[in-house]
Structure formats: C-alpha cells, structure tokens
Amino acid sequence: MNIKQIAKAAGVSVATVSRVMNHPETVAPKTREKIERVMKEAEYKPNWFAQGLNFNKTKTIGIVIPHMLHSSYMEIAGGVEEVARMKGYITFMCNVEKDKKMEREYISQLIMRRVDGIILMFSSLDEQHLAQIDSEKVPVVLIGENQENSKACSVKVDCRDGAGEMIAHLLEVGHRSIGFLCGSDPQQEAKEMLTGYRNILKASGLKADEDMILRTENSIEGGYISTKKLIATKLPDAIFATSDEIAYGAIDALKDSGYKVPDDVAIAGFGNNRMSNLIEPKLTTVELPFRKMGIYAARILFDLIDGESRDDKQILLRPRMRIRKSCGHKERIGEMF
Amino acid sequence: MNIKQIAKAAGVSVATVSRVMNHPETVAPKTREKIERVMKEAEYKPNWFAQGLNFNKTKTIGIVIPHMLHSSYMEIAGGVEEVARMKGYITFMCNVEKDKKMEREYISQLIMRRVDGIILMFSSLDEQHLAQIDSEKVPVVLIGENQENSKACSVKVDCRDGAGEMIAHLLEVGHRSIGFLCGSDPQQEAKEMLTGYRNILKASGLKADEDMILRTENSIEGGYISTKKLIATKLPDAIFATSDEIAYGAIDALKDSGYKVPDDVAIAGFGNNRMSNLIEPKLTTVELPFRKMGIYAARILFDLIDGESRDDKQILLRPRMRIRKSCGHKERIGEMF
DNA sequence: TTGAAAGCGCTAACAC
DNA sequence: GTGTTAGCGCTTTCAA
Numbered sequence: 001m002n003i004k005q006i007a008k009a010a011g012v013s014v015a016t017v018s019r020v021m022n023h024p025e026t027v028a029p030k031t032r033e034k035i036e037r038v039m040k041e042a043e044y045k046p047n048w049f050a051q052g053l054n055f056n057k058t059k060t061i062g063i064v065i066p067h068m069l070h071s072s073y074m075e076i077a078g079g080v081e082e083v084a085r086m087k088g089y090i091t092f093m094c095n096v097e098k099d100k101k102m103e104r105e106y107i108s109q110l111i112m113r114r115v116d117g118i119i120l121m122f123s124s125l126d127e128q129h130l131a132q133i134d135s136e137k138v139p140v141v142l143i144g145e146n147q148e149n150s151k152a153c154s155v156k157v158d159c160r161d162g163a164g165e166m167i168a169h170l171l172e173v174g175h176r177s178i179g180f181l182c183g184s185d186p187q188q189e190a191k192e193m194l195t196g197y198r199n200i201l202k203a204s205g206l207k208a209d210e211d212m213i214l215r216t217e218n219s220i221e222g223g224y225i226s227t228k229k230l231i232a233t234k235l236p237d238a239i240f241a242t243s244d245e246i247a248y249g250a251i252d253a254l255k256d257s258g259y260k261v262p263d264d265v266a267i268a269g270f271g272n273n274r275m276s277n278l279i280e281p282k283l284t285t286v287e288l289p290f291r292k293m294g295i296y297a298a299r300i301l302f303d304l305i306d307g308e309s310r311d312d313k314q315i316l317l318r319p320r321m322r323i324r325k326s327c328g329h330k331e332r333i334g335e336m337f
Numbered sequence: 338m339n340i341k342q343i344a345k346a347a348g349v350s351v352a353t354v355s356r357v358m359n360h361p362e363t364v365a366p367k368t369r370e371k372i373e374r375v376m377k378e379a380e381y382k383p384n385w386f387a388q389g390l391n392f393n394k395t396k397t398i399g400i401v402i403p404h405m406l407h408s409s410y411m412e413i414a415g416g417v418e419e420v421a422r423m424k425g426y427i428t429f430m431c432n433v434e435k436d437k438k439m440e441r442e443y444i445s446q447l448i449m450r451r452v453d454g455i456i457l458m459f460s461s462l463d464e465q466h467l468a469q470i471d472s473e474k475v476p477v478v479l480i481g482e483n484q485e486n487s488k489a490c491s492v493k494v495d496c497r498d499g500a501g502e503m504i505a506h507l508l509e510v511g512h513r514s515i516g517f518l519c520g521s522d523p524q525q526e527a528k529e530m531l532t533g534y535r536n537i538l539k540a541s542g543l544k545a546d547e548d549m550i551l552r553t554e555n556s557i558e559g560g561y562i563s564t565k566k567l568i569a570t571k572l573p574d575a576i577f578a579t580s581d582e583i584a585y586g587a588i589d590a591l592k593d594s595g596y597k598v599p600d601d602v603a604i605a606g607f608g609n610n611r612m613s614n615l616i617e618p619k620l621t622t623v624e625l626p627f628r629k630m631g632i633y634a635a636r637i638l639f640d641l642i643d644g645e646s647r648d649d650k651q652i653l654l655r656p657r658m659r660i661r662k663s664c665g666h667k668e669r670i671g672e673m674f
Numbered sequence: 675t676t677g678a679a680a681g682c683g684c685t686a687a688c689a690c
Numbered sequence: 691g692t693g694t695t696a697g698c699g700c701t702t703t704c705a706a
Contacts, residue, residue, distance in 0.1 A: 002683055013693045018685055028691055048451050049393075050683035052386035053698045060450070068415050069611070074405045081405075081432055090446050093430035095418055109427050113397070114385050220615065248615055274406070278557065278585055280617035339699055350677045355701055365675055387699035390682050 001042045010038040021046060052114065061301065062092040062110035063119040064103060066185075070245075072271055072290050073121060076143060079294020080119055087302055089116070098185065100124045111136050117301045119143060119294075122186040139304035141297045145188035153304065153313040155297045159189045159270075162286040162319035164196030166240060166268050169321065171204055173328055175237035175266055179230050180208075181250060183218035183242040190242045193270065197240065212236055216246060223249025231257060231265075238266035238327065244273040244285055251279065251326070262328035272322050284327035287320045338379045347375045358383060389451065398638065399429040399447035400456040401440060403522075407582075409608055409627050410458060413480060416631020417456055424639055426453070435522065437461045448473050454638045456480060456631075459523045476641035478634045482525035490641065490650040492634045496526045496607075499623040499656035501533030503577060503605050506658065508541055510665055512574035512603055516567050517545075518587060520555035520579040527579045530607065534577065549573055553583060560586025568594060568602075575603035575664065581610040581622055588616065588663070599665035609659050621664035624657045 007014045012031060019027045020035045027035075038044075052058055063080050065073050077093060084091045092115060094106040103124055110118055117139040125133075130152055133140055142154035170178055180197050182190050194213070201208050211233060216226035223246035227239065231254070241247040247269030251261050261267055261281055269276065272287035296315055303309075344351045349368060356364045357372045364372075375381075389395055400417050402410050414430060421428045429452060431443040440461055447455055454476040462470075467489055470477055479491035507515055517534050519527050531550070538545050548570060553563035560583035564576065568591070578584040584606030588598050598604055598618055606613065609624035633652055640646075 004683080014684080015686080015694075016692060019692085022685075026691075031691080045449055047390070047683050048449055049386045049389035050698090051685085053384070053390060053683080053700090054685045056386075056698085058450075068411045068418075069408050071406050071408060074411065078405050078432065090429065090431070090443070090450065092427065094427070095415065106427070112382055112385055113395075113427065252615065275612045275615075278589065278612075279615060341699080351700080352677060352679095352702080353675085356676090359701070363675075368675080384699050387682090388701085390684090390699080391701045393682085 001044050002047065003044075006035070006038055006042060006044055009042070010035045056114070058114050058116055059089050060092060060113070060115045061089055061117045061119065061298075061305075062094060062107075062113075062115040064094050064096055064106060064110075064121055064123065066096060066098050066122045068093075068095040071274055072288070075290035076121060076294040076297075079291040079296075080298040081294075083295055083298035083302070089302075098124070104129065107133060111138055117141070117305045119297050119301055122189075139301060141301045141304070143293055143297045145186035153300050155293050155300070155315045155317065157189075157288050157293070157317045157319050159192040159319070160196035160199075162196070162288075163193035163240065163242070163270065164200045165321060166270070166284075166286055167197050167200040168204075169323070170238045170240065170266065170268060170327060171200070171206075173266070175328075176206070177209065177212065177234075177236040177238075179212045179236040179239040180214070181223060181226050181230070181239060181241040181246050182213060182215050183222070183246055184215065185218050193242050218243050218246060220245050220249040220252070222246060224253045225249070227253035228257070231259070235259070236265060238262075238268065240268045240270075242270050244269035244271040244276050244283060247283055247285070247326075248275075248279060251281075251283075262326050266328040267326040269326075276322075277324060281325035284324045285322050287322045289317055289319070293317060338381050339384065340381075343372070343375055343379060343381055346379070347372045393451070395451050395453055396426050397429060397450070397452045398426055398454045398456065398635075398642075399431060399444075399450075399452040401431045401433055401443060401447075401458055401460065403433060403435050403459045405430075405432040408611055409625070412627035413458060413631040413634075416628040416633075417635040418631075420632055420635035420639070426639075435461075441466065444470060448475055454478070454642045456634050456638055459526075476638055478638045478641070480630055480634045482523040490637050492630050492637070492652045492654065494625050494630070494654045494656050496529040496656070497533040497536075499533070499625075500530035500577065500579070500607065501537045502658060503607070503621075503623055504534050504537040505541075506660070507575045507577065507603060507605060507664060508537070508543075510603070512665075513543070514546065514549065514571075514573040514575075516549040516573040516576040517551070518560060518563050518567070518576060518578040518583050519550060519552050520559070520583055521552060522555050530579050555580050555583060557582050557586040557589070559583060561590045562586070564590035565594070568596070572596070573602065575599075575605065577605045577607075579607050581606035581608040581613050581620060584620055584622070584663075585612075585616060588618075588620075599663050603665040604663040606663075613659075614661060618662035621661045622659050624659045626654055626656070630654060 003014050003017050007017045017035055020032050061084055065077055081091045096103040119141050122144040140152055142152050198208050214226045214230055216222040227250040239250050247267050250267055254261050254265055259265055269283050269285040272285045276283040276285050340351050340354050344354045354372055357369050398421055402414055418428045433440040456478050459481040477489055479489050535545050551563045551567055553559040564587040576587050584604050587604055591598050591602055596602055606620050606622040609622045613620040613622050
C-alpha cells in the first residue's frame, strides 16, 4: 500500500496525503480527516526508504559495545537506549567483542545505514579513525576510555580518583602492603587507576612495590591466575583489582590456596557489578554510575544531532565507594549494600 | 558523492556504474577497472535509502530481548548476532524490559524500518499479534516461551525434562521434601518445570505439598523473599528454583536465617549463569544452551529470509545437569565446573 | 558493451 | 487549500 493508492482512495493528490503526514495544519480539516481515515483503514505505513531518501535522517543511532556479557556495559547501553526511546529513536547495538577490526567494521556498517549518531563505549579507535568518522559528518560521543588528546565529546569516570580513594581506605583500615591487579582493558582506565594507586601510596610515605603490580586479563580467570602468581612470591595485606571480575577471581584463588578473605587478605574491586554483594564475602568496590553514563552520553549525542553545540563536551563523573566485608572494615558493616 | 558524480568522473553513464556494483561481469574489464578506481578514490558508498527503495531489502534483522541485564538473554543474542554477522547482516537489538507494550512498539518500529526478519525472545505476544506480524510478511522466529498452539518457527529447551531430571537427582541424593520456587517469568517455562516437578514426585510415590510451591518474581530479591516465606512455615530438605537468580536469593535468605547450604537445605537452580560457580556454595543447576539457541534461531530465520522452507521448524533442545556443591551431592564433586 | 530513461515511494517548491 | 511536478540516488529495461 503506497501513497498513490491512498491518494486515489481518498480522492486527493499524493501531495495532500504527504501533507497530512508532515504538515497537517496546512490541510483543511475535512480533507484531512478523510485522508486519515483512509490511512488508518489501509494500515498505511510510509515507506522508510523513500522517506529517508528525502529527509536523509533515520531516527536511528548506533551504540558500539565492547562485550555484551558484561552487565556493566549493558547498563550503560540501557541508559542510552532509554533516552533514545524517549526521543523516538531506535538503537542499533553492536557487540564488537573487544575486537578492533570488528569495531571498525561495525562502525562502517552503521555509517552506511545512515545512523544519525554513534556512541562508542571504551572504543579502541585511535585519533585517525575518529577523524575519519568525523569526516562522514556523523556525530559521535565517547564513553569511557579514549586518547587523552581527543577532541570528541565524551563521558568518563574519574578512575584515578576512585582507585585512589579506595587505596586510601585500605590504608586507613590498617593494610600496609597492597597488591594491584591491573586489568588489560579498558587500558586507559587501568592506567589511571595505577596512577591513583601510586599517588596515594607516595602521599602516605609508602613506596609502591613493583612486584606487587601485576598485569592481568580483565576476567574472572585472569584474576584467579594473577592472584596465584602474586601470592606465590609474597602475601600482601590487601589486593586492589581494577575490575570486580578480577576481584572475584582473586577471592577464588585465595580461598583455593587456603587463605581467608578478608582475615588473611583483604580484597577490593572496581565497578560494583550486580553480583558483588552476593558473593562471599560481599565485595568492597568502587561503584560506577553506569546507567547515568549512558544517559549523559545520549543527551550529548542528541544535542549534537539537533545541531546544538555543547560547551560541556567532556563530562567527568565521580565514582562512589561501596564498603562491604571483603576489605575487612569491621565498623562500617552497616553500609553493606 | 553520488553515482552521477562517479559516472561523470569516469566518463560513463550511471547505468554502467550501477552495473559494476551489481553485475560486474556484464561490463568490459577496462571500463570496470576505471570505474572501480574512481569509486575507491572517491570513497564512494552507495546511498542506503536509494538502494533500499529498489531492492526492498535491508540486510538487517531485529532481535527483541526481554531484559538486557540478564546475561543469559545476552548470550542468546550473542549467538544470533554471530550468525547474522557472518551473513553480512547487522542486528537491531531491542530491549523491551519485559513490557508487553514496549515489545509491540519496538516490533512495529522494526517493521517500519523494513528489517528482513525478526527474532523474538520469550515474547509476550499472543497469537493475534503474531498473526499481525505475519501479515506484514516479515519472517519471525521465536526463542523460548510461546503459546503452545503457535505455528511460528521456534527454538525452545525442554524445561519439563530439565526440571524433572534435577528433582530426580535431589531425590536420589536423599532429599524428601522439596520446595519449588516458581518464577513469574518466563511463565510458560516455569509452568513446564512445575509439571516436571509434579511428575517426578508422583513417579516416586511422593505427593507434592502445595504449601511448598511458591510463586515469586524472577529475581534475586524475589528468591530471597519467597524463601523467607517458605521457611517460615516449614523447612524443606531442598529447594528447586526456576532460575539461578531466584536460587541466589534463596541461598542468601537461608544464610541470613542461620541455615547452612547444603547441609541444612540443599539448593538447585536453573540456567547456569556465569556467576553460579562463583557463589558460595557453588550452585547446582540445569545448564541451558543459550548461545546455541541463538545460533539455531538465526539459522532458521535466514533460511526463512532466503525463501527456503524448513521442515524442522520447531526445535527442542535438551538441557544438561551441572552438579555442584549446593545440592549436597558429595560424590560427584569432581564435576564442579 | 553501453546509454537513455522510466520508475521505486515520498517530499516540497510552485502554480492555481 | 490543493494539485502538478521535479527531484532524492539508485536499478533495470529497452534500444542502440
């Protein structure tokens, strides 16, 4: 069923039908009603392509997700999607499995499909690729890690600060030697946290023991393996992991080695996954405002799409501590959730 | 940059340019090379809408997801996406938050955008709505719960069998009174499991105690609350939950009430979430082949899209037991992962 | 092997 | 207030 048939059935021209869809106020109430009735009866839906060909807009955005099975990423995506839906947009979610090539591939697919804007989560793209997208005139907003020098709009959390605060807390509770499990990704974020770690130690007059800083894959398994490695040489008072997943693995490894958490070794994570207050012991961690990150990013994107320029193009969110049992803080156990 | 400009730059007509894109074999090698060079130089990308207007194909499928934060659903989606990507398709993922209205809304958006096919996960749509989609001539494949009588293609797991097997196992290990936490959704699946539960009890000469069958929201919190309720009246030997989430809540509630799992009460879940072998005690559960479900569904969908009719339109997958510590089975602890 | 031109379904400028 | 018509960028038939 196309516009021509509707026009004929209503006894008007295609232009008038088009008008009731796009500028209803310019057509006489009577004819309008008639046309509307016919459209409803025929369950008429304007052809998407034809409309796109004229408007060059799709009411569609794309969001690139590093890994679909990480609920944190999905929470961010949820925030984006919520805003998009409110605006009448639909969202292409692209799972790139942390693969640079897949990411580029998906982005070009999105551009081909003429999305009105793109949100990149923890993108692995470098300056050059970003510039390339930019040249396509598609608005882009970055969430999380990106190159320091990028001029793109972005929403990030202050990881340095978050990690620093947590390290300070561990020191305060009495831990002296603190291991650092540094996840392989998001790289930039992990680096920031490491800086926070070093800063706080230095400020407390302690020296970071380089043997206690281990790189690891960002996963439960990675945490398990690197913890085994860490404790093989020396048992720290506490371990800070750059993600909750790594922390889960660390706890598992310690248990398997016969150590008690937090009595023998305290553990702190980063992210506050949904499961983190369910595992035993409940995990002390840094809570990241995932959903909010998505919401902010989406808002910026839509401002960009609507042609408004934003001054606050780079948003930095502050994380929040979640003190639970795993770090051995006895007094504040009331804040367990 | 459009086809006209390419044509001019290459000194040919638009028809010839179009030919090198769609039927390259019909154009002389020399002219073809020339045109290809020009296209490459100009980084020419054919207009999506114009192509769509002619072909009426989008190389796009839609997948409706009940809830993005459930990793099980995302695993299914991952399977679908993988197949889609291999086929050069891109996937619209729609998060409907278990809301019937949102689901319908999204589906109509998908149809408007002329997706080539749709996969519905645990859809709440009834016969009538499905028929409506069908009338739009968009191929549809269902994953999981749907109306018994539906004729649509589908991929499901045999929940009755899975639950039955687990109940049989609990009996075998020596448990006699078994509580049943029946999640509110997916409804059909939970019902199937309840049937499995009743059947096995009956076959063993036991009678299902109706007080031990509790409906609950399908969430950690739901499991917590209903377990508290359940044990307030009578403490069963074991509890079977229709999802791992519910089981997590159950474990938490038992611990909070001073009971030991599995010594005082054994627990078994359903789904085998990623976290289930991390919590304490590791959860005995029924493993569902999520990714495979997605893959199968996608394959059927593409067969449908390609116009092949499939005889095996209704696939029923068998789940698999994961015996871990939470059900108190001492001997088979080797199978812990 | 190539080009001219009609047409896909819609929008909007222009004329009445 | 409404109709006529030229495009949007591409594909494809028909002729050459």
